[in-house]
Amino acid sequence: xAAVFVSFLLAAPVLLVASGPVRDPSNGTVPLVLWxxxxxxxxxxxxxxxxxxxxxxxxxxxxxxxLMIGKNVMxxxxxxxxxxxxxxxxxxCSQLAQDPRLQGGYNAMGFxxxxxxxxxxxxxxxxPPMRTLISVGGQHQGVYGLPRCPxxxxxxxxxxxxxxxxxxxxxxxQKHLVQAQYWHDPLNDDLYKKHSLFLAxxxxxxAVNETYRKxxxxxxxxxxxxxxxxxxxxxxxxxxxxxxxxxxxxxxxTLQESVLYKEDRLGLxxxxxxxxxxxxxxxxxxxxxxxxxxxxxxxxxxx
Numbered sequence: 241x242a243a244v245f246v247s248f249l250l251a252a253p254v255l256l257v258a259s260g261p262v263r264d265p266s267n268g269t270v271p272l273v274l275w276x277x278x279x280x281x282x283x284x285x286x287x288x289x290x291x292x293x294x295x296x297x298x299x300x301x302x303x304x305x306x307l308m309i310g311k312n313v314m315x316x317x318x319x320x321x322x323x324x325x326x327x328x329x330x331x332x333c334s335q336l337a338q339d340p341r342l343q344g345g346y347n348a349m350g351f352x353x354x355x356x357x358x359x360x361x362x363x364x365x366x367x368p369p370m371r372t373l374i375s376v377g378g379q380h381q382g383v384y385g386l387p388r389c390p391x392x393x394x395x396x397x398x399x400x401x402x403x404x405x406x407x408x409x410x411x412x413x414q415k416h417l418v419q420a421q422y423w424h425d426p427l428n429d430d431l432y433k434k435h436s437l438f439l440a441x442x443x444x445x446x447a448v449n450e451t452y453r454k455x456x457x458x459x460x461x462x463x464x465x466x467x468x469x470x471x472x473x474x475x476x477x478x479x480x481x482x483x484x485x486x487x488x489x490x491x492x493x494t495l496q497e498s499v500l501y502k503e504d505r506l507g508l509x510x511x512x513x514x515x516x517x518x519x520x521x522x523x524x525x526x527x528x529x530x531x532x533x534x535x536x537x538x539x540x541x542x543x
Contacts, residue, residue: 267301277352381483382424385474
């Protein structure tokens, strides 16, 4: 079977299933909700349209909703760059709440930034219930780097990173540039925690919201896919909820080594102990995988 490659843009202006799943009584399947990545749209035939079609071919009768954030495809794409993520999450929650085919529960699959956006949906909007969340290359601890940048030792990379960081936490940039809302600067942890409008909130960086914690633990499974040859996401460990150690920009730590996990601020340690966390990997670059890999590794989680 021919390989199907899905390639998206990621972040910054320079970047090109608790209880068993509730099934749709009409056909015995669990509905699936998709959320695309940066610069993409709900219905692009080369990306989300292809994924939707593939799932429908492999699981006959399944209802697949690919989220459109906006009134049309163009607005959906533009909003992936410029619309406040919190507003996007609210719009998604409204769509899900109003869709009668989702009221018994659904699975969710987010691609790149759509991964952390759907996690916010799980934490903030428990009705209708999300059963399994599959994050494909999502950046759950944010990003601190540039795509295809020639190594951490590059002075050019550092200069651009510092320039972005100087503006990333300003009120204007935070409110109007999506990727700034998950820019995570380990060298300025206090600045990040104080001014990050989205990521610092859903990751419980300022205070523990017990509702977020309780809602996330309602997931049956939280699946994270890492791309081992990823040249877009920096650091790639964020795709498994790891990140750079605070105070420096070279050494990384795993989720299990982080304060977030050790203090169980999101309930991830409890989920891990209950075997609800699933860590998958594939050898491709960012969001590049074959239909065979998708069918073998992700489809079983949707059936």
